[in-house]
Amino acid sequence: MHKIAIDAMGGDFGPEPIIEGLISALKSNNNFTAIAVGKKDVLLSLIPQNFLSRIEILDTDDVISMSDSATDALKRKESTIYKAMELVRDGKAGAVVSAGHSGASMSLATLRIGRIKGVSRPAIATLMPTSENQNTLVLDVGANVDSDAKNLFEFAVMGQVYAEDVLQLEDPIIGLLSNGEEESKGNEVTKEAYGLISKVPNFAGNVEGSDIFKGTVDVVVCDGFVGNILLKTAEGVADTIGKIIKKSLKRSLISIAGAVLMRKVFKNLKVRVDYAEYGGAPLLGVKAPVIIAHGKSNPKAIHNAILQAISAASSNLNEDIEERLAKYSK
């Protein structure tokens, strides 16, 4: 029986969508219980009686807001994120899900739960949709800026193991994000990283930004600064195409008729690009599964983030990461 710690207050929309997502996850999976960290009376008012047997509440009402700095967050020992991480450190829970301040979640997980042996920096991984019916795991997407070659090597190994153990892919292929496919392409850091990652099986070499969405490889490795820009760029393009289509629609009655018929198609498209389908982004490299959900997570996203945490907790993820890092570092 897994026990999952949940920051019940950290999301942009308060506790409602988080508790709703938790309830729906509990309904769909009998194999776990939860500790909801947040203001007790508020949470009690949201949790149906018959679920109280599977949800403990850890009462605290300090919430780190998105505008707070991650460093301040480290001192706020009464905050929901801090207490959720403590639960894992103290062995009272096996995994954490937080839709709160991602920088704070990242630093607190690293400092309170601690890093796996051989990992210098944990990384945030996320799934990107492709035109094929598959996804590409991209890391790091924002945990670290100024990553060095060794960091990128560790990201490659962590991503590959996550793809195998949690996403259940067979022999996942790694690509190193660069400004061209040739080995000669790259900046100083990626050129050095290329050599280190070459020791890892199923390394396809350099890939370009477009390869992420073609599904050329299963795991794409990059620095967190680049990964963040890549993520925001992808969101921006998708959003802009949607807006341009909507605007053009308004201009022509005929296309409005068309749009009605196209609704199914767009719905299908939305499902493919909606992060809520994947839940949250795992923080790889810390001693317990930590899932960082989007601040704007809806109940569905929280539901999926919790199931993600459970499958990570049920796998040998961290043992395998530690073993592979040791093996390929030689």
Place this chain on the structure above:
Amino acid sequence: MHKIAIDAMGGDFGPEPIIEGLISALKSNNNFTAIAVGKKDVLLSLIPQNFLSRIEILDTDDVISMSDSATDALKRKESTIYKAMELVRDGKAGAVVSAGHSGASMSLATLRIGRIKGVSRPAIATLMPTSENQNTLVLDVGANVDSDAKNLFEFAVMGQVYAEDVLQLEDPIIGLLSNGEEESKGNEVTKEAYGLISKVPNFAGNVEGSDIFKGTVDVVVCDGFVGNILLKTAEGVADTIGKIIKKSLKRSLISIAGAVLMRKVFKNLKVRVDYAEYGGAPLLGVKAPVIIAHGKSNPKAIHNAILQAISAASSNLNEDIEERLAKYSK
């Protein structure tokens, strides 16, 4: 009367689309003549008699292919790109348009034509569409990797002057691409660059990948490694959304009907995101206008690239860049 040197053989599709684009540009603008650099008999067979009065041909048949390395290209003195750059260096032409090897065009322009006073590294700038009826100028998109803070400062100034003098924008606003809007965000290089660019008027601070497509600012500054990844990512997302829509269409007859009606909308969308509309990407920081067109340029793209070269040549772009760099470097 402007004289434009054109690499007539460098594109992926050979001389046909390039000569066709040149002819259409000559038809639309009486204010220039051209020197087409390429195999004389081939070019003569493509140029209508009545245009020979406005097109000189410089006969050479060495073409640098996309697979050649930029460094090899520097030694190929008989190549179309090399000779086109020489024409400008020798004052026989005022600007260059090339759809050939962009790395080679970049290095040859820098070495043969030379840099403007105060510019340590030229940068490639490109226009990205936004959901509003405007575009965002992004630089550098591939000329330089491992740019330092001073390089980014120079990109900012060059981009702002290009936006004013060539794109005719009033008081264009600059943004520095980062992993968050707060001044505290960024990697070591962008944090240092933030300080330098702060001396330039209309600097909006850090912007994120999504801001490029929102049109939050007019000019977005980034390192060439990041810029290349950003560009390829944007292309990849647009392409993938198109494919997903097409696939979904196949699945439903109703949506096929819808698609027919939606054709107008997609056509409109294509126009908005089609680089051919903008022509090529200017290489900023060299002593004469150099427009690097896409290797897959169609006649329309070449037509627009040539008109772009002419408007740059008609402006005070380089004098203004030199003056502003001196002014804001103090």
